[in-house]
Amino acid sequence: MSKVVPVGSGPRIERVGVNVHACPLPEPESDGTLTWDSVTAVVVTLEAAGQTGTGWTYSSPAAATVIEHHLASIARDHGAFATSAGWQAMHRAGRNFGAGGLWMQALSAVDIAWWDLKARLLNTSVVELAGQVRTEVPFYGSGGFTSLDDRQLQEQVGSWAAVGATAMKIKIGENWGTDVARDLARVRRLAELAGPGVTLMVDANGGYRHGQALRVGRALDDLGVEWFEEPVTSDDPAELALLREQLSCDVTAGEYAAELDDVRALLPAVDCLQLDVTRCGGFTGFLRAAALAQSQHLDVSGHCAPALHSVIGAAVPNLRHVEYFIDHVRVESRLIDGVPSVGGGVLRPDPARPGHGMTVRSSAGGFIRPGQG
Numbered sequence: 477m478s479k480v481v482p483v484g485s486g487p488r489i490e491r492v493g494v495n496v497h498a499c500p501l502p503e504p505e506s507d508g509t510l511t512w513d514s515v516t517a518v519v520v521t522l523e524a525a526g527q528t529g530t531g532w533t534y535s536s537p538a539a540a541t542v543i544e545h546h547l548a549s550i551a552r553d554h555g556a557f558a559t560s561a562g563w564q565a566m567h568r569a570g571r572n573f574g575a576g577g578l579w580m581q582a583l584s585a586v587d588i589a590w591w592d593l594k595a596r597l598l599n600t601s602v603v604e605l606a607g608q609v610r611t612e613v614p615f616y617g618s619g620g621f622t623s624l625d626d627r628q629l630q631e632q633v634g635s636w637a638a639v640g641a642t643a644m645k646i647k648i649g650e651n652w653g654t655d656v657a658r659d660l661a662r663v664r665r666l667a668e669l670a671g672p673g674v675t676l677m678v679d680a681n682g683g684y685r686h687g688q689a690l691r692v693g694r695a696l697d698d699l700g701v702e703w704f705e706e707p708v709t710s711d712d713p714a715e716l717a718l719l720r721e722q723l724s725c726d727v728t729a730g731e732y733a734a735e736l737d738d739v740r741a742l743l744p745a746v747d748c749l750q751l752d753v754t755r756c757g758g759f760t761g762f763l764r765a766a767a768l769a770q771s772q773h774l775d776v777s778g779h780c781a782p783a784l785h786s787v788i789g790a791a792v793p794n795l796r797h798v799e800y801f802i803d804h805v806r807v808e809s810r811l812i813d814g815v816p817s818v819g820g821g822v823l824r825p826d827p828a829r830p831g832h833g834m835t836v837r838s839s840a841g842g843f844i845r846p847g848q849g
């Protein structure tokens with residue numbers, strides 16, 4: 477690849493700020509293969525010519541260290557319009573450390589802030605800058621953790637119905653696939669609570685073994701489930717592809733994809749590619765990965781981070797929906813000003829607002845920087 481030279485790079489980025497907001501949950505939550513007790517947002521601000529761009533990723537506080545040690549100086553070496561050149565430079569700087577995973581999550585936050593800054597300086601919105609294709613972005617309700625009791629599940633389903641969700645997803649694969657009877661009972665309960673006309677979706681987070689995933693998938697087909705996410709680990713695209721051939725429901729994966737190579741490996745294995753804008757390289761990475769999926773006539777679905785996906789999703793022709801993930805809905809409502817409006821089963825980013833339209837609330841209560849108690 478030839479050397480990338482910033483063209484029309486705009487005013488120089490003067491300042492890079494990083495903050496970590498750790499939000500403890502009222503009680504621990506579990507999916508099929510992991511338990512967590514807090515949500516951490518790593519927030520980046522980039523400043524140039526009197527404007528500030530904001531980006532964030534849901535990651536480890538260590539992503540802030542990657543930004544402070546490696547990415548901030550690269551951003552300050554570039555102009556505010558040089559989103560692609562900056563992206564390439566940040567990606568190349570990660571070669572010796574592994575440019576996927578944590579590095580890419582840090583890069584994603586910076587890229588999102590960079591796009592926000594660029595749009596604000598140009599007095600336009602990210603949606604318009606990226607090329608708007610829709611005004612309303614469909615979402616599905618998501619949460620339904622294996623750790624919930626029936627009353628808690630009922631409350632979550634009620635909260636999704638209240639904003640018009642026409643599709644809802646719960647976690648299955650409890651304890652690495654060791655309680656299939658409860659998994660299926662909870663799916664039947666979701667169907668009852670959601671009522672007719674709601675698309676049923678499940679996510680096993682890679683909790684089942686080969687063979688077991690097929691047996692569970694056949695039961696899900698019988699229950700009318702349309703979306704079976706990560707029936708086995710997404711590190712095994714060949715097995716996902718096999719399941720895709722054998723089941724009626726859509727087999728989906730992609731939330732851990734960081735590089736385009738990760739996306740390329742998954743394309744033959746899924747019916748819908750999931751992408752996480754906070755993990756796959758920000759708005760820049762999301763647009764590239766979605767185009768790659770489009771080359772195989774596949775839809776993409778935004779994983780978690782609903783506010784950010786509603787913005788970029790409005791510019792992606794092959795977007796199916798974004799995930800209205802309950803943990804992040806809560807965090808974004810407390811941390812972020814300007815979150816797109818929600819109702820009638822859609823999110824509505826406002827192209828009249830500059831940038832992506834969001835800023836971090838100065839009085840973000842309940843959030844602490846580690847070490848500040």
Ligand SMILES: [Mg+2]
Nearest residue numbers: 679681705731
């Ligand atoms: Mg998932």
